[in-house]
Amino acid sequence: MSARLDFLSRHLGPVGTERDEMLATVGFASLEALTDAAVPAGIRLTAPLDLPPARSEQEALAWLKSIFSKNKVLKSFIGQGYYGTHVPNVIGRNILENPGWYTAYTPYQAEIAQGRLEALLNFQTMITDLTALDVSNASLLDEGTAAAEAMSLALSAKPKGRAMFVSDRCHPQTIDVVQTRAEPLGIEIIVGDWEKFDPASVPNLFAVLVQYPDTRGRIDDFTGFFETAKAAGAVTIVAADILALTVLKAPGEFGADICVGCSQRFGVPMGFGGPHAGFMACKDELKRKMPGRLIGVSIDSRGKPGYRLSLQTREQHIRRDKATSNICTAQVLLAVMASMYAVYHGPEGLKHIARTVHSRTVQLKKLLENVGIETESGAFFDTLVVKVPGKASEVHEGARRAGVNLREIDADHVGVSFDETTTEGDVLVVLSAFGGAGELPIVSGPAWPSGLSRTSDFLTQAAFNRFHSETEMLRYMKRLESRDLALNESMIALGSCTMKLNATAEMMPLSWPEVSSIHPFVPADQSQGYREMLVTLEGWLANITGFAAVSLQPNAGSQGEYAGLLAIRRYHLANGDAHRNVCLIPVSAHGTNPASAVMVGMKVVGVKCDEKGNIDMPDLAARIEEHKDNLAALMVTYPSTHGVFEETIVSICEQIHAAGGQVYMDGANMNAQVGLTSPGRIGADVCHLNLHKTFCIPHGGGGPGVGPIGVAPQLVPYLPGHGELPGTSGTVCSAPWGSASINTISWMYIAMMGAAGLTQATGTAILNANYTAKRLAPFFPILYTAPNGLVAHECIIDVRPLSDKSGITVEDVAKRLMDYGFHAPTMSWPVGGTLMIEPTESEARVEIDRFCDSMIAIHGEIMAVINGESDASDNPLKNAPHTADMVCGDKWEHSYTREQAAYPLPVLRNHKFWPFVGRVDNVHGDRNLVCTCDTVEAYAAASA
Incomplete structure (x- = not known):
């Protein structure tokens, strides 16, 4: 084993003699010889990549720091869908900066993803409560794309329609995204003043979209407009501000069929635009066509409640060209952060934040009025449009000198959007940018009609009312983290998904x-x-x-x-x-x-x-x-x-x-x-x-x-x-x-690897896949290889011949791998009854061997069924995974031992990951859809 002295050697799993021994197993003398054989000569690059020399971790961080020092970090009161927010330190350290949360995979294997699934169910509950609609998904990409997805959802409900009305007071970027999505589908987007638009005048109208509060801050009552739209056969869509919904009447209460938005201001940094978790909620009758992922509650093999992905799970992979959406990625990490923000603050804390933001805005309006400066009329929450005829540039310049950004609307108007970070001092700083001065007035009551105030309760569930001390919050997040298997626990060899090292140095920026603190619409010089x-x-x-x-x-x-x-x-x-x-x-x-x-x-x-x-x-x-x-x-x-x-x-x-x-x-x-x-x-x-x-x-x-x-x-x-x-x-x-901010991760990776390092990483990924294939081939046929017997960076093993003889399915193998401490490879795709394995270059031989040893042991367990040594229905594979309470319970009625269930390999005695629930019943979950809930414990008590 060679010393690991640079980033490349720490990124790669096998180096030195370990790599040479693996090459020998595959039948090659060098990595170059392997890649020459694996990659067709006709497509090989003729020159190395033209990239800067590899930097050390310290050098790369210093280089990136010098680049980002050119940013100017001002407080941005620009709004337009992006706001300053305080990331609670307990959440920042234990979610955002915690590999137990950020290195996990999509929770397709529910039994080893119960922590994330509970956090996402909290997110769904939060969204359904705040919007007063029936069902929410587990997040979309951002507000603009959520609005575009809502358009598609509405079209699926009214397929003969080909016109959609969009309020001109929606955020400009949302209008742009919707228009882009609509054009190829032949959908006419009518942008205009909702107060002047008659839905009955457009015979093929299938949806209307409004913003609440709108992009200029005004709060409107859309009840009458929605009644008219529905009478014309249109689906009603609201793009809403999540913080405002804690104090304003919920969209579902004034007639919305669909509500979309972004959860960014619930404790997620602006990051120059992302990543942020968009959201969508809808009425019950639309839920089966709702895009994205939906978390539901089912039961496991012993009747214990367990969370799972429901309904839309990989819907586009099943329906393909008939799919209603191509969404494959959610924004899970950010949705988890937003849900934890709500858990930490609870309903009263959220309302306090919202009322404080609103009070600061009211104070600014009163101060501006005191010095003779007008704002646009109408009810408002956190945003004002200030009238400054011909003086907008002067105001912006003064604000920037004072350390704040305001929204550039036009030469005569300036936008101000306050947020959670706004202090009393900030209010006076903004006032000074308009040439005013004064003392903060006392504010009483909201600046909107009483009929628009929220009267319904929200977030009454125990999860949002128990964990308000940092100690309790810390323990809650740790409990959930312990129920998930992530890369910090073991290799996740998912074919096509490339689960490799996410180095700490890459994540630090x-x-x-x-x-983190840059608004996406700041002036270019900032x-x-x-x-x-x-x-x-x-x-x-x-x-x-x-x-x-x-x-x-x-x-x-x-x-x-x-x-x-x-x-x-x-x-x-x-x-x-x-x-x-x-x-x-x-x-x-x-x-x-x-x-x-x-x-x-x-x-x-x-x-x-x-x-x-x-x-x-x-x-x-x-x-x-x-x-x-x-x-x-x-x-x-x-x-x-x-x-x-x-x-x-x-x-x-x-x-x-x-x-x-x-x-x-x-x-x-x-x-x-x-x-x-x-x-x-x-x-x-x-x-x-x-x-x-x-x-x-x-x-x-x-x-x-x-x-x-x-x-x-x-x-x-x-x-x-x-x-x-x-x-x-x-x-x-x-x-x-x-999602600008996370591009720093890839920048750091390339900067630390350089051209030669990246090339070596690719070769090592090919080596690890071929080594895995070589070890497993005597037990599971490798389904596809090149004429020379090699695979690329992944391989497909065929379980079907063994299944035909034993009745053990590929799902049984996947669940049994959990007992060995592994997430299953990609299951039954692209070929049913197979597993697609991709080790990546970051996995060392010891981990690959541990995985292969586990698969070989599972082969032995299947052979025991085939040979009659193990019961065909009562065996470790059919009953997998085995939880700690299963193995430690008073009753054990299986034909195999507890030891075989829990410790099928000796190495597991040194460290054991326990699945939190037994095999989850997918059919039960789809037949009994529950997609908002308290904790599993509360659900179990209610079901008892």
Whole structure:
């Protein structure tokens, strides 16, 4: 074993003699020899990546610190959907900065994700209570995309409609995102004054969208308008401020069918735009078409309550081109933070914060009036629009000199939005920017009609009323954390998901004020550090992918798919080829691929795969010939979804181009390409990257993610734009650079790895996958390999032959792995009855061997069933996972021992992770949907 003295050697699992021994097992003398054999010569890069030399952790942090020192951290009272907030220290340290929370995967395996699922159920309960609607999902990407998803949800309820009204007093970025999403679907967006709009005048109206309070701060009563809209057959949608809902009448109480918004001001930093957890709540009749994830309560194998993903779980993978949404990533980590903020403060604490914010705003209004300065009329919560004829620039300049930013509206109006961080001193500072002075007046009563005050209770559940001391809060979060299996516990070898090291040095900048406290719409001179970091990262990613340019705006892989296909659509339209609307997609593709294609108005045509898992070239040729006049694009994953470097990829791209189409490459498997080949080298025209896979942003328990796209020169003009970036269009999310703050993680990763390090990481990922395949092949057939017997960075093992003989399913294997302390690999995708394993380069041989030993032991347990040594129905696999209370209970009626259940390998006696619940009953959960609840203990007591 070599000494680990630099970041590269600490990022990689196997180095030195360990790596050499693993290479020998696979049959190669060097990493270079392995990659030469694994990656087709025709697509190999001919020169190393053009990146700066690798820096040490300390050097990279100092470099990034010097860049971010160019930011100016002022207090921003800009509003427009983004607000200052205090992240409670107990939550910042124990959630945001805690790998037990940020390195977990999406909770598809419910039994080892009970902590996150409870936190997300708290989030859903919080949203349903505040909105007074029936059902909430477990978060969406941001407010703008949540509004666009609400449009799609409303359309699914009124499929014959093709017009939607949007109030011109919605946030501008929300209007832009909705318009972008609507255009490919042929939806007419009517933007105007809701008070002057007659829903009955538009026969095909299917929805109306309003903001509450609106972007200029006014609070309106939409009861009458919604009654008129519903009479015209429209679904009513409200984009609401979550803090305002603690003191204002809830949308569900004045007729909203759907409510969307952002939970950012519940203790989540602004971060120059994200990541933040958007939310959506709806009436019960819409819940089965609601996008995203929904957490529900079911029971486990012994009748004990257990949480699980319900209804929409991977809906797009099942329905593909019939899916109502392509959403695959939520914002779990941020939703957890927001829910914990509500748990910590409770309903009374939240109301106190809201009333304080409102009082500060009322004080400013009174002070302005005292010096003869007018504000726009109407009820308000936290935002004022101040009338300053011809003096706006002067006011802004004075405010900035005093250390605060105000909203730039026009030459005659200035916006002021107060928040939780606003002090009495801040009120006087803002007043001085308008040339005023005075003493703070006493405020009594709200500045809105009594009929708009909230009278209904919310957050009455025990979870929001028990943990208000820091001691109790700390213990509550620790209890939940202990119920989840994350990367700080063991390898998570999920194929296609690339669960690798999220190094501490990469995460540290997130807590810097220069990173966390910048509003996305500050003047450009205040965000120079951010812009430099982002532009640099875009350049590095363009070099890595072989493309002309990169956009970092998409804040999820699914959104990257959408943005990339949208660029292709806009390219064809610009060339006068509006008829090009056919998208070819291999049947093995990620389910988000066909869903994304439909969202940009394309017609999906499937392409077969051959018996080796490769694209069926004769079928591809036939589909191209059939649709060549209307061909828009091919979507392809490389290496293939089956974990193989297809030899025909260059020819595939050439055939698509010859027929006038563009090639979209899904970047899910980019961890097998970096430094060895690239989408641009292969011939793709656009590719999205999952920065939460290849480039080390942690999965956060199911989000955040970042899904930037790289494009060839002809598509550069069609990259996503934003209203804050002059001369651009095609906004796909609320902020110009999406989830800007977490891009610092990928910046740090690339800076510390350098070109040679990134290339070595890719080779090591290929080594670890082939080593795993070599060890498991005698027990589980490797389903697909290249002609030379090698796989790429992942491999698929086939459980079906054993299942046919034993009755043990791949789900039984997945649940039994929990008893061994592992999260199951990707199950039954892309092939039913299989497991797709991706070890990543960060896993050392000792952990890979522990995983392989566990799989081999499970093979032995299956063979015991086949040989009749173990009961076919009462065996460790069928009853897995085994909880501590199962094993330690007074009764044990199984045909195998407690020791075999809990400690199937000796190493588990040194350390054991216990699943919190037994196998969760999915069918029961769907038949008895419960998606708001107290703690599991409270639910159990109520069910007793």
